Amino acid sequence: MSRAAPTPAFVTATIAAPDDFESWRDAARDLVRRGVPPGVVSWQDGESGGADLFGALSAPASAETVSGANETPVRASKAFVEQARLAILHRDPARLDLLYSLLWRLQDKPRLCEDPADPEVLALAALVKQVRRDIHKMRAFVRFRAVPSEPGSSDQPGSSEEADAHYVAWFEPEHRIERHNARFFVDRFASQRWSILTPRLSLHWDGEVLGEGPAARREDAPGEDATEDLWRGYYRSIFNPARLKVGAMVKEMPRRYWKNLPEAREIADLVAGAQRREAAMIASGADAFAAPVPQGLEEIAAGIGACTRCPIGCNGTRAVPGEGAAGARLMILGEQPGDNEEIAARPFVGPAGQLLDRHLREAGIDRERAYVTNATKHFKFTRQGKRRLHQNPTAHEIDTCRWWLDAERALVRPRLILALGASAGRALLGRTPALARERDALHRTGDGTALKLSVHPSYLLRLDGEARAREEARFAADLRAVAEALQAEMVSGIDPSTGSD
Amino acid sequence: MLDRSISDRLNILADAAKYDASCASSGTSKRNSRDGRGLGSTEGMGICHAYAPDGRCISLLKLLLTNHCIFDCHYCVNRKSSNVVRAKFTPREVVDLTLAFYRRNYIEGLFLSSGIIRSSDHTMEQLVEVARSLREDHQFRGYIHLKTIPEADPELQRQAGLWADRVSINVELPTSAGLERLAPDKKAPQIEGSMGSIRSAIEEAGDARKRFRNAPRFAPAGQSTQMIVGADGASDAQIVGKASTLYTSYALRRVYYSAFSPIPDASAVLPLKRPPLIREHRLYQSDWLMRFYGFAPHEVQQATDESGMLPLDIDPKLAWALRFRERFPVDLNRAPREMLLRVPGLGTKAVGAILAARRHRTLRLEDLARLTRSIAKLRPFVVTADWRPTQLLERADLRARLAPPAQQMELFA
Numbered sequence: 001m002s003r004a005a006p007t008p009a010f011v012t013a014t015i016a017a018p019d020d021f022e023s024w025r026d027a028a029r030d031l032v033r034r035g036v037p038p039g040v041v042s043w044q045d046g047e048s049g050g051a052d053l054f055g056a057l058s059a060p061a062s063a064e065t066v067s068g069a070n071e072t073p074v075r076a077s078k079a080f081v082e083q084a085r086l087a088i089l090h091r092d093p094a095r096l097d098l099l100y101s102l103l104w105r106l107q108d109k110p111r112l113c114e115d116p117a118d119p120e121v122l123a124l125a126a127l128v129k130q131v132r133r134d135i136h137k138m139r140a141f142v143r144f145r146a147v148p149s150e151p152g153s154s155d156q157p158g159s160s161e162e163a164d165a166h167y168v169a170w171f172e173p174e175h176r177i178e179r180h181n182a183r184f185f186v187d188r189f190a191s192q193r194w195s196i197l198t199p200r201l202s203l204h205w206d207g208e209v210l211g212e213g214p215a216a217r218r219e220d221a222p223g224e225d226a227t228e229d230l231w232r233g234y235y236r237s238i239f240n241p242a243r244l245k246v247g248a249m250v251k252e253m254p255r256r257y258w259k260n261l262p263e264a265r266e267i268a269d270l271v272a273g274a275q276r277r278e279a280a281m282i283a284s285g286a287d288a289f290a291a292p293v294p295q296g297l298e299e300i301a302a303g304i305g306a307c308t309r310c311p312i313g314c315n316g317t318r319a320v321p322g323e324g325a326a327g328a329r330l331m332i333l334g335e336q337p338g339d340n341e342e343i344a345a346r347p348f349v350g351p352a353g354q355l356l357d358r359h360l361r362e363a364g365i366d367r368e369r370a371y372v373t374n375a376t377k378h379f380k381f382t383r384q385g386k387r388r389l390h391q392n393p394t395a396h397e398i399d400t401c402r403w404w405l406d407a408e409r410a411l412v413r414p415r416l417i418l419a420l421g422a423s424a425g426r427a428l429l430g431r432t433p434a435l436a437r438e439r440d441a442l443h444r445t446g447d448g449t450a451l452k453l454s455v456h457p458s459y460l461l462r463l464d465g466e467a468r469a470r471e472e473a474r475f476a477a478d479l480r481a482v483a484e485a486l487q488a489e490m491v492s493g494i495d496p497s498t499g500s501d
Numbered sequence: 502m503l504d505r506s507i508s509d510r511l512n513i514l515a516d517a518a519k520y521d522a523s524c525a526s527s528g529t530s531k532r533n534s535r536d537g538r539g540l541g542s543t544e545g546m547g548i549c550h551a552y553a554p555d556g557r558c559i560s561l562l563k564l565l566l567t568n569h570c571i572f573d574c575h576y577c578v579n580r581k582s583s584n585v586v587r588a589k590f591t592p593r594e595v596v597d598l599t600l601a602f603y604r605r606n607y608i609e610g611l612f613l614s615s616g617i618i619r620s621s622d623h624t625m626e627q628l629v630e631v632a633r634s635l636r637e638d639h640q641f642r643g644y645i646h647l648k649t650i651p652e653a654d655p656e657l658q659r660q661a662g663l664w665a666d667r668v669s670i671n672v673e674l675p676t677s678a679g680l681e682r683l684a685p686d687k688k689a690p691q692i693e694g695s696m697g698s699i700r701s702a703i704e705e706a707g708d709a710r711k712r713f714r715n716a717p718r719f720a721p722a723g724q725s726t727q728m729i730v731g732a733d734g735a736s737d738a739q740i741v742g743k744a745s746t747l748y749t750s751y752a753l754r755r756v757y758y759s760a761f762s763p764i765p766d767a768s769a770v771l772p773l774k775r776p777p778l779i780r781e782h783r784l785y786q787s788d789w790l791m792r793f794y795g796f797a798p799h800e801v802q803q804a805t806d807e808s809g810m811l812p813l814d815i816d817p818k819l820a821w822a823l824r825f826r827e828r829f830p831v832d833l834n835r836a837p838r839e840m841l842l843r844v845p846g847l848g849t850k851a852v853g854a855i856l857a858a859r860r861h862r863t864l865r866l867e868d869l870a871r872l873t874r875s876i877a878k879l880r881p882f883v884v885t886a887d888w889r890p891t892q893l894l895e896r897a898d899l900r901a902r903l904a905p906p907a908q909q910m911e912l913f914a
Contacts, residue, residue, distance in 0.1 A: 111861075114857055114860070114861065115857065115858055115860075115861035115862065116854040116857050116858050116872060117854070117858035117861070117862060117864070117868040117871055117872055118861075119871070122871055136546075136548070139548050140548045140549055140550050140551075141550070141551075142606050143605060143606060143607070144604065144605045144606050145605070146604070146605070162600065162601060162604060165604075167604060167605065169606070184542075186535070187533035187534065187535055187542045188533065188534065188541060188542040189534070189540070189604070189606075190533075190534045190535050190536070190537045191534055191537050191538060191539060191540055192540070192604060207537065208537075225605070227601050227602070227605060228605075229508065230507065230508055230511055230598070230601070230602075231602060231605070231607050233508055233511055233512050233515075234511055234512070234515050234562070234602075235551065235553065235559070236512070237511070237512040237513075237515035237516040237519070238515045238516070238518070238519050238553060238559060238563060239519070239553040239554055239555055240519050240520070240553075240555045240557075241555075243555040243556070243557075243760070243778055244554060244555060245554070245555055245556030245778075246554055246556075247556070248552070248556025249552040249553065249554050249555075249556050252549065252552045252558070253551065253552040261551065263551055267554055270553075270554050271554050274554065394582070394584060395581075395582030395583070396582070396583070396584060399582075426582075430575070430682070430685075431573050431685045432573065432581075432582060
C-alpha cells in the first residue's frame with residue numbers, strides 16, 4: 001500500500017468549515033493515498049484559531065505529491081461514513097484526528113467499526129451520541145415567537161394572522177448542528193415563514209427557499225409573544241405536584257437550555273410550591289383514617305361533637321348524634337340534621353320528622369326500637385335574615401362523614417337500613433343512587449345488610465295537591481315493604497340458611 | 502362560566518388532564534409538509550418538547566375538552582360529585598390552541614380526552630370533530646391521540662381511528678372488582694369490547710393497505726391503555742398478568758401505569774396515602790422485561806414475593822436472577838442472546854454490543870467495562886476470559902451487596 005512511501009515530517013490539513021464533512025473527506029482521502037499516518041497530521045477546522053502556527057508546514061494536496069500513490073482506492077465502511085458525518089459536528093477539536101485515525105486503520109481492517117469494544121470506535125460512538133442528543137434537543141427546545149405580518153394585528157390564537165406571521169427563534173446549540181437540522185424544520189414548518197438565529201449563523205425559510213445569514217445575537221430575536229403566556233400556564237397546570245422528580249427533569253432538560261425556554265421561568269415556583277401543596281392535601285383528610293375506630297355509641301356522640309374534618313363540622317353548630325340502641329334491627333338514615341334537630345340535638349324532630357313518625361306508625365314500625373341517624377352529623381345552612389335555610393351537603397362531605405356512619409353500623413349491626421333521600425343512599429353505596437329507578441327493589445350493602453332506598457320526607461313536604469298525595473302513597477308503600485322485610489327477617493332469622501336472597 | 506378566558510380554561514382543562522400518563526408521540530407513519538400546503542411532520546421518534554418538574558415529558562398538548570362529567574368514578578378528580586371548577590372548550594378553540602402551540606414548536610401534537618357531557622355519543626362527536634377539523638380544514642400533519650369513549654357508538658370510534666394516530670381507552674383498574682367498586686358507571690366488558698373492535702379495525706386497515714396503497718390508515722400508532730396502581734388492592738402479580746392479557750388480546754402498543762396520586766377533593770372511599778412512586782417504576786421495568794427481554798409473564802411473576810408484590814429496593818430482573826441463581830453465571834463469550842438478556846445490569850444495547858464485540862475478540866473484564874455502565878453489579882453473574890465468580894453466587898448476603906444502600910426515596914414516603 002501507499003503507506004510504504006516515505007512520510008513527511010508534519011502535515012497540516014485544513015477543512016473549509018468545521019462542519020463541512022465533504023471537505024474533510026476529500027482531504028482525508030488524499031492524505032491516506034499519500035500514506036500520511038495519523039500521528040503526523042495536524043487538523044485545522046478553520047475555527048480553532050491555530051491554523052497559522054503550522055501553516056508553513058502545510059502541504060496541500062496537489063497532483064504532484066499524489067502521483068504514483070493513488071492506485072489503491074481509499075475505503076471506508078458505510079457505518080463509518082454515517083457516524084463521521086455526525087461526529088464532525090462535535091465541538092471537540094480532537095474529533096478530526098480521531099476520524100482520521102479510524103479511517104487509516106479501516107484500510108487494513110475494513111470491519112473495524114463493527115467492534116464496539118475498540119477504544120477508538122467507542123470514542124467515535126460517544127461523540128456521535130452527544131451530537132445526536134444535541135440535534136434532538138434543538139428540535140425539542142427551539143421556541144418560535146411570532147412577529148405579526150402587519151403591526152397591531154390580533155394576538156388571538158387561530159386568527160389568520162397566525163399563518164402569515166414570521167416565526168423567529170433564538171437558539172444556542174452545543175455543537176455545530178444548525179445546518180444539519182435545517183431540513184427538519186423545513187419539513188415541519190414549510191408553510192410558514194421562519195428564522196432560527198444562533199451565535200454561529202442564522203437560518204431563514206421564506207416558504208420556498210432556505211437561506212443562510214450571519215451570526216446573530218439574542219437581541220435580534222423578538223422579545224415576546226402573547227401565546228407564550230398560554231404556554232407557560234399550560235406548563236404550570238400539567239405539572240402534578242404530587243410527584244416531584246426534579247432530577248428526572250434536569251436530566252432531560254439540562255439547565256443550560258433554560259434561559260431560552262419561556263416555560264423554564266416557572267420551574268422554581270412550581271418546585272417550591274409542590275411540597276407545600278401535597279402536605280396540605282394530605283393533612284386535610286388524613287386524620288380521619290389515622291384515628292382509632294370508636295368502640296361505643298357514646299364515644300361516637302362525643303367524637304362527632306369535636307369533629308372538624310369537613311367544612312360543616314367547622315361551622316359552629318351542634319352535632320346531632322344517632323338515637324337508639326346498639327342491636328336495633330332497623331336503622332333509619334336521613335341526610336343531615338335541620339334547624340329544629342340542631343336545637344334539640346335529636347334527629348328527625350322537625351316537620352319532616354313528624355311526617356316520618358306518622359308514616360312509621362301507619363306502617364306498624366316502632367321508631368323507639370329503631371336506630372335513627374343521619375349521613376352527616378352537623379347542620380349545613382345559609383343564613384337569610386333570621387332564618388337558617390337548609391343546604392345539601394356535598395358528596396365530599398358525605399364521603400368524609402361516612403367514617404362515623406360506618407362506626408355506627410359496626411356497633412348497631414342492623415338487619416335492614418332504610419335510607420331516606422339520595423344523600424343517605426350515597427353514604428351507604430359510595431355513589432349517588434337514582435332513587436326513581438332504585439327505590440322499588442330491596443338492595444344489599446357490601447356487608448350483606450338489607451337496604452331500602454326511599455325519598456326523604458322533606459321532599460314530600462315540598463309537594464302539594466295531587467303530587468303530594470301520590471308521593472305520600474308511594475312513601476307509605478316503601479315503609480310497608482320495610483315492615484314486611486323485617487317480618488320476614490324475623491321468621492327466617494331462626495334458620496340462617498333461608499335468610500337472604 | 503362562559504366568559505372564562507381561554508387562559509383560565511386552558512389551565513383548568515390541562516390540570517384535569519394530567520392524570521393520563523401517556524405522552525408518546527412516536528411510532529406513527531412518517532409525514533411532512535414539504536408540499537407547503539399543510540402544517541407539521543412526524544418521524545419515527547417522538548420529541549419531548551419540555552419536561553415538567555414531575556419528571557414527565559411534555560410532548561403533546563394534553564387537554565380535556567371539558568371536565569364536566571356525568572360519571573362518578575372515585576379515583577377521578579373530574580367525577581360528578583367532585584367540587585372542582587368546571588370548564589369547557591369548543592372544538593374550534595382546541596383546534597386553534599393546538600395550531601398556535603404547534604407553530605411555535607411547543608408540541609408534537611394533541612392528546613385530547615374529555616369528561617362525559619350529555620351522552621357518550623355527544624362527547625365522542627366533539628372529540629372526533631376536533632381531529633377532523635385539524636386534519637381536513639388545516640391539513641395538520643402532527644400527532645393526534647384521541648381518548649375514545651367505550652360507551653360511544655362504534656361508528657364514532659371508527660372515525661376517531663381514521664383521523665388520529667393513536668386511540669386509547671383506559672381499563673382504569675387491574676381488577677373487575679376494583680372497577681365495579683371505584684368506577685360504578687363503567688363496565689369492564691364494554692371497555693374490553695371496544696378495545697377488541699379497535700384491534701380489528703387496525704388489522705383490517707393494515708391488510709387493506711397491503712393491497713391498496715391508498716386505503717385509509719387507521720390509528721397508525723396503534724392503541725394503548727392505562728391502569729391506576731394502588732387505588733384498589735391488586736398485587737403486582739395480578740397487574741402484570743392483566744397487562745400481559747391486554748397486550749396479547751388487544752395487540753396494544755403500550756400499557757401505562759399511573760400510581761394513584763392523592764387528588765384534590767378526594768373521595769373518602771380511596772386510600773389517602775399514595776403508593777410509592779417506585780412501585781410504578783418497578784411495574785414499568787417488568788413491562789420492559791416482557792416486551793424487550795423475552796420474559797414470559799409467569800417469569801416476571803416469579804420475581805414477586807408471597808403477597809405478589811415486586812420488591813421495591815431492587816429491580817425485578819435482579820430479583821428474578823437472585824431467585825434462579827442456578828442459571829448463572831453466564832459466559833459472555835458463549836451464551837446466546839436470550840441468556841445475555843437475563844443478566845442483571847445488561848440492557849438491550851449492552852447485549853448488542855457484547856454480541857458484536859465477541860465476533861472480533863474474546864471478551865475480558867476490561868472490555869466489559871467499556872461496553873457497560875458498571876461491572877460491579879455484573880461480576881457475580883458473568884464469566885469472561887479472565888473472570889469467574891467463585892462463591893459469590895452462593896453468598897446469602899448477595900442481595901444486600903447488590904441492593905442500593907437504603908435511602909429516603911421520597912419526601913412523603
